[in-house]
Amino acid sequence: MRAKLRFGLILGLALLVCEAPHIGAARAADETCDRACLSGIVDQYLAAMVAHDPSRLPLAKTVRFTEDGVPLQLGDGLWATAGSLGSYKLTFAEPESGAAGAYAVVQENGAGAILALRLKVANRRITEIETLVARKPTTSILNTDNLTEPRPIFLETVAPANRPSRQEMVSMIGKYFDGIEQGNGDIVPFDPDCIRIENGIQTCPSSASSPLGALSCGAQLSTKIFTYIQTVSPRRFPIVDRERGLVLAIVRFNHPGTQQTVEVPGRGKMTMGRYSQWPNSTQIAELFKIKDRKIKEITAVIVTAAYKAPLGWE
Amino acid sequence: MQPRHWITYALGFLLAPVSALAATPARSADETCDRACLNGLVDQYLDAVVAHDPSHLPLAKTVKFTEDGQRLDLGDGFWRTATARGTYKYYMDDPVVGQVVFFGTMREAGNPVSLVLRLKIKDKKIAEIETIVIRTGMNPARPADTGAESFEKLGGPDPLFLQEIPPAERVSRDELARTANKYFSGMQLNDGKGDYSFFADDCSRIENGQQATEGRNTVASGSGQGNSYTVFSGCRAQFQSGLIHFVTRIRDRRFVVLDTEYGVALAFTFFDHAAGNTRTFQTPDGKTVTAGPTTPWTWEIAEAFKVENGQIHRILAIFQRCPYGMNSGWSSWEDSMSDKARW
Numbered sequence: 001m002r003a004k005l006r007f008g009l010i011l012g013l014a015l016l017v018c019e020a021p022h023i024g025a026a027r028a029a030d031e032t033c034d035r036a037c038l039s040g041i042v043d044q045y046l047a048a049m050v051a052h053d054p055s056r057l058p059l060a061k062t063v064r065f066t067e068d069g070v071p072l073q074l075g076d077g078l079w080a081t082a083g084s085l086g087s088y089k090l091t092f093a094e095p096e097s098g099a100a101g102a103y104a105v106v107q108e109n110g111a112g113a114i115l116a117l118r119l120k121v122a123n124r125r126i127t128e129i130e131t132l133v134a135r136k137p138t139t140s141i142l143n144t145d146n147l148t149e150p151r152p153i154f155l156e157t158v159a160p161a162n163r164p165s166r167q168e169m170v171s172m173i174g175k176y177f178d179g180i181e182q183g184n185g186d187i188v189p190f191d192p193d194c195i196r197i198e199n200g201i202q203t204c205p206s207s208a209s210s211p212l213g214a215l216s217c218g219a220q221l222s223t224k225i226f227t228y229i230q231t232v233s234p235r236r237f238p239i240v241d242r243e244r245g246l247v248l249a250i251v252r253f254n255h256p257g258t259q260q261t262v263e264v265p266g267r268g269k270m271t272m273g274r275y276s277q278w279p280n281s282t283q284i285a286e287l288f289k290i291k292d293r294k295i296k297e298i299t300a301v302i303v304t305a306a307y308k309a310p311l312g313w314e
Numbered sequence: 315m316q317p318r319h320w321i322t323y324a325l326g327f328l329l330a331p332v333s334a335l336a337a338t339p340a341r342s343a344d345e346t347c348d349r350a351c352l353n354g355l356v357d358q359y360l361d362a363v364v365a366h367d368p369s370h371l372p373l374a375k376t377v378k379f380t381e382d383g384q385r386l387d388l389g390d391g392f393w394r395t396a397t398a399r400g401t402y403k404y405y406m407d408d409p410v411v412g413q414v415v416f417f418g419t420m421r422e423a424g425n426p427v428s429l430v431l432r433l434k435i436k437d438k439k440i441a442e443i444e445t446i447v448i449r450t451g452m453n454p455a456r457p458a459d460t461g462a463e464s465f466e467k468l469g470g471p472d473p474l475f476l477q478e479i480p481p482a483e484r485v486s487r488d489e490l491a492r493t494a495n496k497y498f499s500g501m502q503l504n505d506g507k508g509d510y511s512f513f514a515d516d517c518s519r520i521e522n523g524q525q526a527t528e529g530r531n532t533v534a535s536g537s538g539q540g541n542s543y544t545v546f547s548g549c550r551a552q553f554q555s556g557l558i559h560f561v562t563r564i565r566d567r568r569f570v571v572l573d574t575e576y577g578v579a580l581a582f583t584f585f586d587h588a589a590g591n592t593r594t595f596q597t598p599d600g601k602t603v604t605a606g607p608t609t610p611w612t613w614e615i616a617e618a619f620k621v622e623n624g625q626i627h628r629i630l631a632i633f634q635r636c637p638y639g640m641n642s643g644w645s646s647w648e649d650s651m652s653d654k655a656r657w
Contacts, residue, residue, distance in 0.1 A: 052590070067610075067637075067638065067639070068637045068638070069637065070637050070638065070639040070640050070641070071639070071647060072638070072639045073651075076588065076610070076638075076639065077610050077638055077639065078610065080588050080589065080590030080591070080610065081588075081589045081590050081608070081609060081610055108589075108608065108609055109589065109593075109608035109609065110608065111608060111609070113609070135609050136609075138609070138611070138637075256390070256391075256394055256395070257394070257395045257422075257423070258394050258395060260423070277423065277425075278395060278422055278423070278425075278449045279381070279390075279391045279392065279394070279395060305637065306381070306382040306383060306384050306636065306637075307381065307382065307384060307386070307390075307391050308384050308386060308390075308391075309382075309383070309384050309637070309640075310384070
């Protein structure tokens with residue numbers, strides 16, 4: 001009797017195991033959120049935000065929301081102040097992991113701010129909301145007037161045969177952060193014409209940003225002028241949009257304030273940036289365009305923070 | 315003048331203290347840390363900071379350290395950049411719970427900074443270290459002065475803070491905290507209509523080393539001409555203006571020093587400015603006003619009160635801007651978002 005029972009149990013389990021993938025597949029068809037679905041949820045989020053009404057969103061039962069690394073009730077923070085959306089909106093997605101992101105310009109009591117948004121979607125409902133908001137005076141550099149439309153390169157599709165794997169793309173961007181820590185642009189797979197825009201302002205190459213601004217992105221790093229950023233940690237790569245060749249990294253630059261000057265070859269001793277002067281950190285949502293296996297463009301939202309302030313998702 | 319604002323708040327919160335920290339721990343005479351012991355540990359700590367060497371401190375096994383609300387390894391942050399001690403020093407002791415808070419000035423790479431330090435002592439060892447370091451660069455509201463220079467010009471705390479309360483006039487810890495907490499409750503969503511009799515006529519407030527009240531409870535000549543409470547002179551008049559409405563929430567009110575012998579209460583707290591529709595409000599004279607910060611942000615604050623005969627006579631605050639809604643590193647999320655006072 002006992003043997004029969006055991007046989008029955010095993011048979012039942014076996015059938016269940018055989019059935020499980022089928023059941024899962026049926027559910028997946030209903031619940032998967034593809035690129036269009038994710039993009040639609042981003043639009044819904046932005047519209048609900050300027051309406052100050054989170055009840056319009058398809059939220060999971062346990063949704064988590066942070067603004068500038070701080071967990072808040074949904075409806076607080078930028079939700080209470082956002083007036084209207086600007087024309088600038090850059091959306092990207094990783095449907096395989098249910099992740100969507102966007103950069104958008106928002107008017108906040110009459111002043112422009114830039115929102116970096118990350119959403120995690122499961123069963124077509126939002127489970128995670130991570131935001132960084134570049135606004136004055138929280139950040140020292142900001143210009144939303146420059147941001148009217150996304151630069152077209154971020155919208156270009158990469159031919160399927162030319163798409164690197166997720167792992168390859170993340171590895172390339174990891175080298176960018178290694179290059180910052182080490183003051184070595186040579187280890188970073190930069191396109192020679194790489195452009196970086198931070199909070200709406202082009203910082204490499206750019207004659208305006210610093211005495212070394214006219215240098216290329218790689219050459220700037222090699223001067224070691226940025227090595228006051230002693231560590232880039234933690235580093236997360238929550239969205240890799242292989243179709244568009246985009247990687248979103250959310251990281252923290254740590255400035256211990258222990259090194260304020262640097263010897264730049266050919267230029268002598270130079271004073272580093274103002275954030276080298278005391279212990280502080282910056283929280284950054286940085287989007288990289290990879291083309292032909294090179295970093296072609298970078299756009300970042302940067303928020304000043306207390307030294308080693310958590311981003312809230314570690 | 316700093317852009318702080320106020321709103322009156324339901325007095326119900328005054329009646330709901332959490333007294334968990336009030337109980338006197340049973341300790342042997344050997345283990346108790348009296349005022350001299352507490353102040354000595356502050357000096358030992360600050361000397362160690364300047365020497366960049368925490369290894370000789372009497373540390374509890376599970377010591378916890380925060381700087382500006384962030385948990386760090388001991389030896390990181392200000393420990394790596396401090397270069398000297400400054401001249402302004404004020405020690406606030408609570409031997410009953412083995413806690414001390416120090417307001418003072420320091421040098422960081424030669425630049426003056428203000429420091430708030432809280433040490434929690436257990437068995438004569440440092441168990442908790444909480445610090446706020448006010449640096450110029452992190453305080454866009456006051457780009458030219460961290461407050462440290464102003465504190466050093468003052469020389470020290472107002473002498474009233476250092477006067478003992480006659481034994482017959484001392485009040486309980488609970489009463490001391492309740493009186494001080496009326497300040498926060500009267501400021502949160504300030505409407506000018508509350509009972510502000512908890513302010514003494516001579517009440518004055520120093521914020522980051524600068525006089526913020528002029529010390530008179532009279533209405534200044536600028537009354538009614540502007541939308542800032544700072545045109546009003548005096549602690550009570552500023553609250554009666556109803557113009558501090560834009561302080562939408564005063565949360566995570568932790569009274570960590572309740573010194574009944576000196577009538578001194580010290581709280582760490584956060585002033586939130588939600589910057590949404592609470593920016594527009596009515597003052598008691600019926601005027602509709604739009605005022606206050608335009609973006610959500612928060613003051614991270616340590617605020618000391620001199621309380622005598624049930625009234626607040628002096629207020630001394632050190633604060634800096636921090637991300638909206640930030641946690642102190644010492645409270646649960648729920649407590650950090652609550653406007654109930656705890657002690």
